[in-house]
Amino acid sequence: MKKNKKAFRYSMNSSVIIVGAIIITLLLNAILVTLNDRFSLEIDFTEDGIYELTDTSKELLGKIEDDIKVLMFTDGTESEQISMIRNVLSKYTQQNSKITVEEVDLVKDPSALAGYQDIIETDKFTLGSLVLSNGVKSEFVSSANFITTDGQSNIERSVTSKLANFVDGMSLSAITFTTGHGETKASSAETVLETDAYQVESLDTLTQDFPADKNSMIIVNAPQNDFSAEEIEKLDQYLDRGGNVMINFDPQIMQRLERLESYLESDWGIIRNNNIVLDQNRMLSGSQISLVEFGDHEIIDPVSDGQKEVATALSNSFEISGELPSSVTVDVVLKSSPEATETDVASLASGSSKADAKTGEFNLMLAATRENYLMQENETYTGRLVVCGSEAMFDALTLEARFANEDVLLNTVNWMKGSDSGITVRSKLMPGGSLTITQGHFWTWFVILIVIIPLGLLASGLVIWLRRRYK
Amino acid sequence: MKAIFRREFKAYFRSPIGFIFLAAFFFYASLMFVFINLNSQTTLMKYFFSNISLIFIFVIPILTMRTFAEEKKSKTDQLLLTAPVKISGIVLGKFFAAVCVLLIAVVATMFYILVLNSYGEPVFSEIFIGYLGLFLMGTFFISIGLFLSSLTQSQVIAAVSTLAIIFFLWFSSSLNFQFSNMMDGAFHWLGVTLDWLIEFLAINNRFTDFTLGVLNFVPVFYFVSLTALFLLLTVRVIEKRRWK
Structure with missing residues (x-):
């Protein structure tokens, strides 16, 4: 009887301990999961911090006061990209409780998109795309460009850029490309700017007025035909009122742009040379791409500290006039190496040398400012002008992850529009690099790792077993 | 505990079990490494970790099936239970012996990092987090195997139930x-x-963070706490037997 009582007491104690331990384990895990929803309990060890937010995003999130709901559209299945998007979005909710994320399964609820037809760009809609909404306005974030083919992640960059539109004073900013002069469409540059939430617009300078906003920016990309006198006048007035203009030339277009170039020389002290710079020492093998050197300008400061180089294709060069107009300053942003030479389109095509070709440092990109005091408004406006000798530098080469051209383009935009006007989060490198392994080495490792070592281990086990058996 | 640990650890390599475990683990791990990393020419080990963890389902039961079941069947558990050793010492000794064999297997596969380093530029921090996850998950599985082995005297039942x-x-x-x-x-x-x-x-879901190169304390605590819970359950099972 006494023994039974003791056994019962022991069983009771044991059961209480076991149940208690299970409850405590579940409870502590549940608490941690809840805490993790509010605060990040993780350390990101990836090379580019792909699963943590940059300071820029955190700063922006600190300014968000409205409740913002993020809808993520899925088809209910899991994928690596969906998992990554979810992970990055959780960092936003941890940083600011005003932001909530809801996943919408389009298989279960096919009509979920109906309320957002006016903002969703159907050609850019892919699973994982987002809609950000504060109840008053909504923004669409396409997931099509979240992970690029060259291994970069734009998730944070795209989301943060669109979130900026929910913060007062950081609304969507437009960048205008001119048309009407046979300009080349800068598709890559447009993609980069749109990813950073700039609204890309076009402007026919012949028929339309230049923007009145001094924080606007106009890009003239590889014009083939000259500007009219009236357009030059409008351009000049725009710059006089603090406008920002970037002109990218195509060095392979033979036709000179007399009025435009004459205006640049007389009003800005910038002379476009009728040449093509060849920097053989800095040229990448098997291509016409060469690496450029940095001048001394704030556009290039953030890039010059980095590891990436800036590249250019064939480029015109520019001279800075010895007698600059008053109130104009011109600085070199990018230049060739001192060993560069020059040629021209005709010589390049025929393979001959250009007569009286110079050797030395050539200016490839210049940045100029001009102060203009308007007495009637009692205000001084600063017009900013950037000229670049190669349109490829900010188009085809912009999206090449190995070069810092994208950074130069965005720094140029920031310099022109003022750094407070936009939010810039750079793309992040996805984990994983490539291996360079020959077929021979591959098969060597195959045999060593898959055949020799496991068989060796099995043989050792067999020997030990046999020895013990027949001892 | 040290004596139990030494006895158990040596036992793995006195019988073919330890070698079969290491050979099976290394064979499968190498297969994954060669086809996922070398064949695809990538330093990214995320997919390697996701796949290699699958082998644990099959090899951990081999490692743990005999820990208590064999002692029970051969009645050597009577010696252990009457020995002047704490039950927790017995359980932890057997647990750490199995963990050490697992550690040898996991550390052996770190040789792959050297191979990757010869042909590319792997990010070591990301890879080590993956290995940490693999190790923590392995120890959790071992604790489950120990617990189930303590419930039966049949090694087959212990292995199959652990696997299930x-x-x-x-x-x-x-x-x-x-x-x-x-x-x-x-x-x-x-x-x-x-x-x-x-x-x-x-x-x-818990293991995914580790494969991505993220050290999340939620899954770390999950694996550690559940490992501790199963060890506690094992202690209670053995203690009950001793008490009886």
């Missing part, structure tokens, strides 16, 4: 049970609780 439980934990997240949709009315709360429990137990 680990298999369930691994694939439960993919089964998408949705008990809450199946149970309406008065039993809806039960469905919700079961869904929560299955999601809580789903190991696959």
Whole structure:
């Protein structure tokens, strides 16, 4: 009887301990999961911090006061990209409780998109795309460009850029490309700017007025035909009122742009040379791409500290006039190496040398400012002008992850529009690099790792077993 | 505990079990490494870790099946139970011996990092987090195996039940049970609780963070706490037997 009582007491104690331990384990895990929803309990060890937010995003999130709901559209299945998007979005909710994320399964609820037809760009809609909404306005974030083919992640960059539109004073900013002069469409540059939430617009300078906003920016990309006198006048007035203009030339277009170039020389002290710079020492093998050197300008400061180089294709060069107009300053942003030479389109095509070709440092990109005091408004406006000798530098080469051209383009935009006007989060490198392994080495490792070592281990086990058996 | 640990660890390599475990693990791991990394020419080990963890389902039961079941069958457990050793010491000794064999297997595969380093530029921090996850998950599986081995005297039952439980934990997240949709009315709360429990137990989701190169303290605590819980359960089972 006494023994039974003791056994019962022991069983009771044991059961209480076991149940208690299970409850405590579940409870502590549940608490941690809840805490993790509010605060990040993780350390990101990836090379580019792909699963943590940059300071820029955190700063922006600190300014968000409205409740913002993020809808993520899925088809209910899991994928690596969906998992990554979810992970990055959780960092936003941890940083600011005003932001909530809801996943919408389009298989279960096919009509979920109906309320957002006016903002969703159907050609850019892919699973994982987002809609950000504060109840008053909504923004669409396409997931099509979240992970690029060259291994970069734009998730944070795209989301943060669109979130900026929910913060007062950081609304969507437009960048205008001119048309009407046979300009080349800068598709890559447009993609980069749109990813950073700039609204890309076009402007026919012949028929339309230049923007009145001094924080606007106009890009003239590889014009083939000259500007009219009236357009030059409008351009000049725009710059006089603090406008920002970037002109990218195509060095392979033979036709000179007399009025435009004459205006640049007389009003800005910038002379476009009728040449093509060849920097053989800095040229990448098997291509016409060469690496450029940095001048001394704030556009290039953030890039010059980095590891990436800036590249250019064939480029015109520019001279800075010895007698600059008053109130104009011109600085070199990018230049060739001192060993560069020059040629021209005709010589390049025929393979001959250009007569009286110079050797030395050539200016490839210049940045100029001009102060203009308007007495009637009692205000001084600063017009900013950037000229670049190669349109490829900010188009085809912009999206090449190995070069810092994208950074130069965005720094140029920031310099022109003022750094407070936009939010810039750079793309992040996805984990994983490539291996360079020959077929021979591959098969060597195959045999060593898959055949020799496991068989060796099995043989050792067999020997030990046999020895013990027949001892 | 040290004496138990030494005895158990040596036992793995006096019998073929330790070698079979190492050979099977290394063969499968190498197969994954060669085809995922070398063949695809990538330093990214995320897919390697996701796949290599699957082999644990099959090899951990081999490692743990004999720990207590064999002692029970051959009646040597009587010696252990009457020896002046704490039960927790016995359990921890056997646990750490199995963990050491696992550690040898895992550390051996770190040789792959050297191979990757010869042909590319792997990010070491990311890879080590993956290995940490692999190790923590392995120790959790060992604790399950120990517990189940302590419940039976048949090594086969111990191995099969361990395999079944680990298999369930691994694939439960993919089964998408949705008990809450199946149970309406008065039993809806039960469905919700079961869904929560299955999601809580789903190991696959917990392991993903490690493969991505992220050290998340939630899955770290999950693996450590559940390992401790199963060790405690094992101690209670053995203690009950001693007490009887």
